[in-house]
Amino acid sequence: MKLSQLKQGQNARILKISTQGELKKRLIDLGIMVGEKISFQAVAPLGDPILYKVKSTSIAIRHSDACKIDIEILKESL
Amino acid sequence: MIKVAFVGNPNVGKSALINAIAGSNLKIGNWPGVTVEKKEAFAKYKGENFAFIDLPGVYSLSPYSTEEIITRDYLVDENPDIIVNVLDSTNLERNLYLTYLLLELNRPMIIALNFQDEFEKLQFSLNKEEFERNIGLESVWISAIRKNGIEELMDKILNMARAKKSVNYKLPYTQDINSALCQIKGEFAELKNSNEILSHYGSNFATIKLLERDSHFISQLKEKYDLEFGDKFNELRKGIEEKNENEDILSILAEQRYNSVNALLRDSFKTSNKSRLAITEKIDKIFLNRFLGLPLFFAVIVIFMSFVFNGSAPLIDYIDGFFGDFLGKYVKILVDGTPEWLQSLIVDGIVAGLGGVLTFVPLMVLLYFFLGLLEESGYMNRVAFLMDRLMRSLGLNGKAFVPLIIGFGCSVPAIYATRTLEDEKSKKFTAMMAPFMSCGARLPVYGLFAVAFFGSDAGYVVASLYLLGIVVAIILGLVCKFLGVYKSESSALIIELPPYRLPNLKMVLSTTSRRVGMYLKKASSVILAVLIILWALQYFPKGEAKDSYIAKFGHILQPVLAPTGFADRWETAAAIVPSIAAKEVVVGFMGQVLDTNQEEEENNATFKEDAKEQIKNLGIAFKDSIVGMLSFNLTSLFKAPGEEDIEGDGGIGVIQNTKKLWNDNLAPLRAYSFMAFILLVVPCVVTLAALRQEFGAKFMFNVIIIMTIIPYVVSTLIFQIGRLFF
Numbered sequence: 001m002k003l004s005q006l007k008q009g010q011n012a013r014i015l016k017i018s019t020q021g022e023l024k025k026r027l028i029d030l031g032i033m034v035g036e037k038i039s040f041q042a043v044a045p046l047g048d049p050i051l052y053k054v055k056s057t058s059i060a061i062r063h064s065d066a067c068k069i070d071i072e073i074l075k076e077s078l
Numbered sequence: 079m080i081k082v083a084f085v086g087n088p089n090v091g092k093s094a095l096i097n098a099i100a101g102s103n104l105k106i107g108n109w110p111g112v113t114v115e116k117k118e119a120f121a122k123y124k125g126e127n128f129a130f131i132d133l134p135g136v137y138s139l140s141p142y143s144t145e146e147i148i149t150r151d152y153l154v155d156e157n158p159d160i161i162v163n164v165l166d167s168t169n170l171e172r173n174l175y176l177t178y179l180l181l182e183l184n185r186p187m188i189i190a191l192n193f194q195d196e197f198e199k200l201q202f203s204l205n206k207e208e209f210e211r212n213i214g215l216e217s218v219w220i221s222a223i224r225k226n227g228i229e230e231l232m233d234k235i236l237n238m239a240r241a242k243k244s245v246n247y248k249l250p251y252t253q254d255i256n257s258a259l260c261q262i263k264g265e266f267a268e269l270k271n272s273n274e275i276l277s278h279y280g281s282n283f284a285t286i287k288l289l290e291r292d293s294h295f296i297s298q299l300k301e302k303y304d305l306e307f308g309d310k311f312n313e314l315r316k317g318i319e320e321k322n323e324n325e326d327i328l329s330i331l332a333e334q335r336y337n338s339v340n341a342l343l344r345d346s347f348k349t350s351n352k353s354r355l356a357i358t359e360k361i362d363k364i365f366l367n368r369f370l371g372l373p374l375f376f377a378v379i380v381i382f383m384s385f386v387f388n389g390s391a392p393l394i395d396y397i398d399g400f401f402g403d404f405l406g407k408y409v410k411i412l413v414d415g416t417p418e419w420l421q422s423l424i425v426d427g428i429v430a431g432l433g434g435v436l437t438f439v440p441l442m443v444l445l446y447f448f449l450g451l452l453e454e455s456g457y458m459n460r461v462a463f464l465m466d467r468l469m470r471s472l473g474l475n476g477k478a479f480v481p482l483i484i485g486f487g488c489s490v491p492a493i494y495a496t497r498t499l500e501d502e503k504s505k506k507f508t509a510m511m512a513p514f515m516s517c518g519a520r521l522p523v524y525g526l527f528a529v530a531f532f533g534s535d536a537g538y539v540v541a542s543l544y545l546l547g548i549v550v551a552i553i554l555g556l557v558c559k560f561l562g563v564y565k566s567e568s569s570a571l572i573i574e575l576p577p578y579r580l581p582n583l584k585m586v587l588s589t590t591s592r593r594v595g596m597y598l599k600k601a602s603s604v605i606l607a608v609l610i611i612l613w614a615l616q617y618f619p620k621g622e623a624k625d626s627y628i629a630k631f632g633h634i635l636q637p638v639l640a641p642t643g644f645a646d647r648w649e650t651a652a653a654i655v656p657s658i659a660a661k662e663v664v665v666g667f668m669g670q671v672l673d674t675n676q677e678e679e680e681n682n683a684t685f686k687e688d689a690k691e692q693i694k695n696l697g698i699a700f701k702d703s704i705v706g707m708l709s710f711n712l713t714s715l716f717k718a719p720g721e722e723d724i725e726g727d728g729g730i731g732v733i734q735n736t737k738k739l740w741n742d743n744l745a746p747l748r749a750y751s752f753m754a755f756i757l758l759v760v761p762c763v764v765t766l767a768a769l770r771q772e773f774g775a776k777f778m779f780n781v782i783i784i785m786t787i788i789p790y791v792v793s794t795l796i797f798q799i800g801r802l803f804f
Contacts, residue, residue: 017329020326022140022142023572024326024328024329025138025140025142025328026137026140026142026572027572028138028328028329028332029137029138029140029175029332030137030172030572030574031171031172031175031336032572033329033332033333033336034325034329034333035333041359041362042362042363042366042367043368044366044371044463044464044466044467045367045368045369045371045372045464046464046467046468047467048466048467049463049466049467049571051362051366051463051575053355055169055171055172056169056171056172056353056354056355057169057172057355057574058355058358058359058362058574058575058576059572059573059574059575060462060463060466060571060572060573060574060575061571061572062466062571062572065571065572
């Protein structure tokens with residue numbers, strides 16, 4: 001499942017980041033890494049970007065970039 | 079002099095901390111070649127002199143963004159005695175990542191655990207001794223707002239600096255990484271210059287960057303030492319990557335750092351059931367709401383614009399009046415008897431020019447103050463979030479929305495407001511588009527010509543001009559996007575929305591006064607010089623605008639501007655020159671060259687009476703300013719002045735005289751073409767000075783060139799295509 005498909009109230013864990021170079025590095029620098037827990041927080045009124053919560057920080061990512069991140073849904077709460 | 083560098087994530091309160099230590103003894107400039115602010119502060123403590131450098135907020139030390147490169151290069155090249163790593167103690171999980179990166183530099187370092195007050199409110203707990211033992215660094219609890227811990231921090235810095243002990247920080251990597259690093263170091267040692275390089279960069283940092291294949295480091299090695307390292311350690315790197323499920327080396331190292339952070343926190347930190355984002359999330363539920371978000375944003379914008387423009391307008395008028403009526407009158411008396419031209423130079427050139435520079439001060443003060451509040455509170459990042467989709471289709475950054483909106487009031491604060499954008503290219507791009515947002519100063523010109531040639535339809539004409547400006551800006555933006563000019567460094571948007579915080583008033587006020595001071599210092603002399611030159615061109619040779627050099631220049635321009643349709647009259651061609659002084663000056667200029675009656679009333683009041691009047695007016699201006707701020711009425715920014723005001727500016731009958739400029743059936747089209755030209759032509763000298771101050775002379779000249787070609791093309795198109803219909 002892609003990060004862009006994550007919905008309100010769902011918690012997930014990052015499985016894979018299918019991007020290279022600068023984008024990947026920036027994601028890593030902000031703590032968005034394989035194995036990290038992530039949850040949906042809000043979406044911009046115009047649909048893009050999307051706000052996620054990672055390592056007790058709110059981070060906004062564009063839809064096109066969120067599509068490059070694979071996740072799996074977790075049952076427990078964050 | 080002990081040099082202390084402050085490093086940390088964005089929004090951790092570095093600046094507030096330095097401010098708390100050093101007060102306002104600051105030196106501000108730009109890092110060479112970029113528009114990132116370089117802030118240095120100085121202080122004396124227990125007999126020693128200190129220099130504090132406030133490095134840009136960064137999440138890591140990668141070679142990708144300007145801020146990171148600046149931070150990295152400073153720490154390596156400038157060799158600060160002590161590094162103070164400022165952490166948001168309520169978010170150690172993320173902040174400590176940078177700490178582990180900084181440890182690689184192997185320079186004396188102290189941790190400042192900031193926001194102690196918030197940490198305690200959240201009922202988190204930290205075993206400081208365990209924490210320090212695990213990471214190998216000393217730490218100090220700080221609450222910059224309460225000024226707690228400042229002395230303790232300074233004492234630690236002083237002791238560490240005096241001890242001059244060399245450090246050997248533990249790295250957070252696993253065995254295979256460490257042995258790879260040893261191998262690299264070994265191979266490195268065989269090269270010439272290796273000792274020099276290793277001691278300059280630190281052997282840990284150098285070897286890790288080589289393992290990572292860090293582009294900035296590799297290019298530095300090439301440039302400074304003529305060493306090629308591109309592919310040297312590929313084998314080694316691939317070996318490690320294969321052993322780690324084929325993850326890339328950057329992810330592997332990052333993961334190990336995060337693992338160390340987690341281990342550190344597991345041993346020494348206890349969280350609570352309270353969340354640092356609790357209040358922020360509640361507020362964002364409203365501000366980022368799918369339905370309420372945008373309306374609330376527009377409300378914030380209206381309030382902001384009202385505060386800045388309605389608040390400054392009465393004060394601007396006051397300063398205008400003070401210089402024009404009061405100072406002008408008495409200086410005239412002082413210079414009475416000297417040659418005519420000297421009188422005019424002093425009164426119409428210098429005094430008026432000074433007034434022109436100072437009228438911008440109220441605007442700048444209010445702008446920087448309210449912009450500062452928006453930034454410090456954290457709302458600006460929400461603006462980026464809300465506007466990103468819209469702005470990006472135009473090739474702009476979400477935060478660019480605010481400077482562009484400000485541009486509808488005045489281009490000058492709009493240019494300065496581009497500071498809130500993070501990257502270089504976005505700033506320049508936005509600054510280039512800002513002058514196309516038709517500023518308030520052009521309204522009198524529109525008023526004059528629209529009323530003269532369009533009568534009751536004047537309102538629609540003015541509205542269409544605003545639209546024209548926006549459309550041209552969008553087209554220009556799309557062309558640039560297509561050509562790849564000013565393309566943003568990072569095409570990906572990944573930003574943190576920091577927690578909302580109450581703006582630190584003291585910081586905002588100090589930043590405001592600093593920046594207004596810089597405007598006065600840097601821009602004013604240039605502006606004054608240009609205004610005096612323009613005065614001279616309009617005065618000489620005979621003291622009459624009609625025969626002046628500007629008029630002559632107007633005659634010369636006529637054939638060049640012929641396709642635009644308005645240049646069959648030299649007066650309009652010539653008016654372009656004073657429009658570079660200030661747009662509203664065009665009305666006065668038209669008044670002069672069209673021989674309107676500009677008799678001023680005789681003012682027979684005494685000095686005492688006049689002075690009293692000025693003081694009274696100042697009080698009224700302050701009152702009007704506050705009333706205006708709270709009126710939230712923005713029509714004055716978009717509505718052209720009425721006939722009375724125009725005649726007040728240009729003289730009685732100026733509208734009638736303007737009507738006489740053109741008599742054929744294409745007259746309204748010519749007028750429209752002229753107004754479009756004024757809309758799009760080179761912005762006023764204060765805007766140019768702002769562009770030069772922020773982005774350098776080259777950029778300013780680029781804007782001048784663009785804003786000479788575009789008006790020419792657009793006006794020509796308007797006239798030539800329009801005449802086919804009429």
